[in-house]
Amino acid sequence: MSCSTLSVISRGSRAWMVAAAIGLVSLFPAMPSLAASSDWALNEGGRMRLILLPKEADGTRHGALVIEPKQGWITYWKEPGDVGIPPAITPAPGAAYTVERVGFPVPKVLTNGDMTDVGYDHPVTLPITLKNAPDDTAVTLSAFVGVCQNICIPFQADLSVPPDEDGIANSVETALVRSAQAQVPPGPSPEFHVVDHQLGADQRELVVRLKMPADAVSPKAFVSGPSGHVFTHSVASRGADGETVLTLPIGKLPKKYKIAGKQWGILVVSGDRAMETTLAFD
8 A cells, every 4th residue: 555754745834734723632632522522433544533512503513533653653534545445434323413624725646656646644633514413412422533554554444532511612622623623724715716627639638727826826726526536746837927826647447437417626835825626617
């Protein structure tokens, strides 16, 4: 299986905030779980736990899945690359609540020979949003992630947060969840967005035209195509009207794949800025 600790993308100052928040909580590993968090689940390659904040007026509960790979291990982004396991977070069978959203901070490209992984070689916190999750009864989510060193190991655990009838958030856990939410790349803005995109007729090359901030550095992109496919190699050039053009070679797509009506995801990273959106194909 493909694993490495060689990184080719800098996370910038925002990732430091997450590391600091996680480090603060991790200073006390022997303490019992706080009221709004599960126990730690342990694995050969690391550990993880679930944090939930009190329910809000609209019925949502925000929280986070904290994943801490051991030194020298990695875990994966939502599209893991050549070999890997994308994270999956699901409610307990028969639960009335649902997982509405899982967020991902900017990942790294991790290379090992001719294999490419996309993920994290450090602790990472994935913010989540639940719908209709109660405060007064336990909430259980099944988390399934991959951790990898020389081999990749599936890491599955049922993580249960006990009732929080007082509905009072723990300040440390609240800070960690809010920090994790802040690391999720925002959507398009007037100064940073996709102007146009086109996949070549032979489906061998994707060209994306971008509007970017005037002082932005040359961008890199993560394009998640069909399930199991992520494209990370891009060449940037200058286009008309000050636009930036990204050209990405597209590897082998599924046999008889039809692009019409499909949507791919794109994450564009420029220094400490990032933007994430979808590419819709007619």
